[in-house]
Amino acid sequence: MSLSLAVSCAPQQELAQPSLPAHPVAPPAAALSSPAASQTSAKRPRAVRASYQGDAYAGHRTASGEPYDPDALTAASRTLPIGSSVIVTNPKTGGSVKVRINDRGPYVRGRGLDLSKRAAEEIGITKNGVARVKVKHADSKPASSESPNSSAGSSSTPKS
Template identity: 60%
Template sequence: MRINNWQLKLGSALMLMCLLMLGSCATQQPQPAPVPIAAPPPPPPAPPPQTSAQPSRTVRTSYQGEQAAGRPTASGEPYDPDELTAASKIFPIGSTVLVTNPANGKSVKVRINDRGPHVRGRSLDLSKRAAEELGITDKGVARLRVRRIDSKPSKSESTKSTLDSASASTP
């Protein structure tokens, strides 16, 4: 049997390829160095605990006159212009708020019992009595300083939430 030169070269090439393949499987390839993973940023600091002393803010305030007397408020009670109450967009119903007129230094505590005022740019609508005690009835609208004193839910809200939780537990 005669082996041609090209057959010899082909056999040698195949043998070399087999050895290279076996050698590559048997040897371990150097692994690249692991890329260090950046540590996640620390969580943001917790907000400071809220204290009972709420900061005051200045808001545009108006007042309701006699025309709304007897109409139901958001708390369910009828509006009484002779009580120290207010409607607010920013404070929860049932809150007690200290309202101060910086122009004359007079202050009054009012209870939030309604939502409103429904006029753009105003955040508080006082009862007529509260407006008289603060001295803003001549102007009608004034910038007053307000600070929440406490946040107790109104009787109608607490009754409603009690009824809602009782009905939710009934199968």
Template identity: 60%
Template sequence: MASLASAPAMARDDGEVASQRGQASYYSDRFQGRRTASGESFDQQALTAAHRSLPFGTKVLVTRRDTGQSVEVEINDRGPFVKGRVIDLSKRAARELGMLKRGTAPVLLTYLPGA
């Protein structure tokens, strides 16, 4: 299984699925409207996320490992910069994963080629 950390090399012809495991968190409300690293304004109601290395515009399926709930997001920012966390989600994405109360959740990220 390929690693999402090697994002530029993820378009594979061998059918291998690129994935990454770790903890997800979500943006606090204070980031609403602020500029993301991609230049877009952050919108808590969009299905977007921050990842350290994936190219902006990459689609990722985020699956909560303890419940099986999943959501598709688009990478438009950089982060998270907290050890052990692999993705920061918008509030809407976190809501769809049922993690608002908890704040973080164990996830599996799966790269969606051509999405």
């Protein structure tokens, strides 16, 4: 008994424990895309696999705080800034549409963009559900007489 008492009273070495957060923390969006990657994608389109969300999520709150509207020209991206606009082109159909990023996702491996139902219809990916598309940052200036898809109209409403 005296032996075990002596052992238990002896100073013990503490092992270094890795410090882990109490819950997983997602990295900020800026950490997900490097400045070099954003400069490259501004110059030339980036190819990604895109899917779309149908009517089942209509009314659900998006990361921007607005409700999901399947008839709006919007998209979800894990890396593009909320509120930014991109032009999405389907190389197989030649269809293009300008969408505004208003949500985060998709959370399916191998996919880079989740389009609204209307945006997916305009570029012809609703039949297959997933397609390889090209994504290019849109100019931040308001569109002049030219638009990427003349039948799409404007994705924003003028304020009075």
